[in-house]
């Protein structure tokens with residue numbers, strides 16, 4: 001396990017890591033009341049910002065600045081799919097369990113179904129639309145290894161795999177298993193997924 005593996009640093013799995021990233025996103029929005037309490041305690045005039053209706057949002061997705069209007073409660077998944085027509089991330093469980101909605105935010109794989117879009121401004125967002133399909137790409141490796149059946153989980157696995165390999169270019173099989181454990185395949189194509197991940201690691205190095 002490399003020192004870049006989230007599990008090696010924290011002792012928790014990528015599933016914990018992904019849940020943590022979603023909670024962190026929520027926390028960023030929920031700090032308002034705490035600030036009000038602090039202002040009241042110090043006698044300062046409280047500044048309460050209540051976001052209602054739709055807000056204008058600019059997100060950097062796959063290298064392009066894209067602007068849209070969303071309600072502040074909108075998730076990244078809804079914003080990508082319904083406002084920006086980026087449909088690679090899929091909605092399956094919609095509750096941070098399956099990983100089908102995985103997107104990469106500032107290099108970190110997140111469950112976009114439980115990440116607020118407003119917390120992603122100023123960050124770099126990647127979805128599988130940007131990965132390409134050439135012989136050295138992760139999507140190509142999944143195709144070659146037959147790493148899917150129904151395909152519902154596949155966009156999330158491909159995205160999680162890309163994020164993992166970008167930080168762990170020489171993984172062992174065990175490291176790949178841990179690195180992708182935030183994603184679930186109901187069809188049970190795990191052997192194909194693992195084979196694809198190891199093949200993609202080799203291909204990305206030009207081996």
Ligand code: FES
Nearest residue numbers: 092094097099113
């Ligand atoms: S749809 Fe987001 S984790 Fe399942």
Ligand code: FES
Nearest residue numbers: 149153185186187
């Ligand atoms: S291929 Fe069907 S859920 Fe994974």
